[in-house]
Amino acid sequence: MNLLLTGSTSGIGWETLKALLPHFDQLFLPVRNLEKAQKMIQSLPERQKIQLIPMDLSSMHSVKKGAQLILKSTDQIDLLINNAGGMYPGGKLTEEKLDLTFTTNHLGHFLLTLELLPALKKGQAKIINVSSEAHRIATSLNEDWGLRKAGNTINAYGKVKLYNILFSKELKSKFETDGIQAYALHPGAVKTAFGSETSFIAKAIIRATQLFFISPKAGAQTSIFLALTPKGKLKNGGYYDKKKPKNPSSIASDPKAATDLWNYSLDVLRELNLISI
Template sequence: MSRRIIITGASDGIGAAAARQLVRDGHNVILVGRSPEKTKAVAEETGAPHHLADFARLDEVRRLADELKQYGPIDVLANNAGGVFQERRETVDGFEMTFQVNHLAPFLLTHLLLDRLMESNASVIQTSSVGNRAGKVDLGNLGFAKGYAPMRAYGTAKLENILFTQELHRRFHERGLSSAAFHPGVVASSFAGSSTDLMGKVYASRLARSFMRTNEQGADQLVWLASTPAGEGWESGQYYEKRKPARRINRQTRDAALARALWARSEQVLGLTPAA
């Protein structure tokens, strides 16, 4: 059965690869990207409608939500956009870039689309990372005003994606909403390509990239989760690696109180009315 699937970060990498496969499979895909040129190119290739939004600007996320509401019920929201940044910097909204792009922006988009998602018993999918194991959520230092390091900030944001997934499940699964997060594997994409730290050097290494997964391989779980209803091969609230619930995962993911507190703090800093 065809599903209406929104994919953010769809202009490149696993987002674009997933969009191509899902369109081939007959689904109604809506692309969201930051780059006008890249997003338009994928849209022309797939025939899918597209929208532009830079997650470093929350006003663009709010505009995007208004545009997406015009499509009516949404079956899948794939929060795939993200990034890692070499140096600590703040967005025009006053938040640390990694925290905003990877967590706050998809949190806001999901919140603004919640009515549409609820009315169609939708799935919300987060592209997380095995890097979550190196993360540590400190509610008093969410923006890494102290102790910033690129991979520490990124790992923490990917941990926040999992906590968000778990809290979405706790709050809304009994009302029909499902959620899942996944690690796509180490993919030979442009991710971290501009970074000058060890991670950037690894991604730039021809030898290292020869052992990485292709974008199509990295997109496999996104395609699987987006095209399959919860309960038919995957369970809501879980974090997946290689289509199986991950065995090794950050210990903070077992802290339900932290997931609730992160949700509340996210609503607070975004000035949102708490979701019921």
């Protein structure tokens, strides 16, 4: 079986990688810093099963190129874990003039999943999207899907974590008949370098609450649970916390919002001439 895991070189992604390495034949790791990743995997057993893929999830052209490299190596993916993410200053743009929080936490994974659909369908894959209880901060969407008007770091992060859940639900709606299942999860408040690139206020909030945070190893447990539990024992489209299904916010359960986000994401990628559908 083949696994693709983003955000594998730090925090809960690293712990997820170590736990799942014995269970898969091939592991594809999209990484932004290739040199760092090469050094890190030297400490792992069975590292010969790992293939590093240069990819920056904030750059849609980089995601497209990385996905093409993956599909040259395999035509089947059994598990995709969209784990990477981050909190960034509101209004910070990428080279493609898109919001950095939006691209890193949602659009990059959206395009990656879209590009890999033939391999995901062949593997009748599970798709796991790492979300957060922070999605409850987003009490309204205001049609600003791309966060072009969102100047507040915390609010922007809440919205993209909401997107992770909506994305999972729309994947269920569109591809359940292909054997694909999708889930979102809250890993817990994890003690990592998360938020190091964000605003002073956001950093202060994170530091003030870090005494109550859990370890990356503990934070990875729900991802690992969803990865290794048979599909028949899981709720397709479900949101999980501490290895159990949990009701997300009312907006996260809105099928129209899920479809609207999907369509907006397609429109952005069309504008960049990256997809034709």
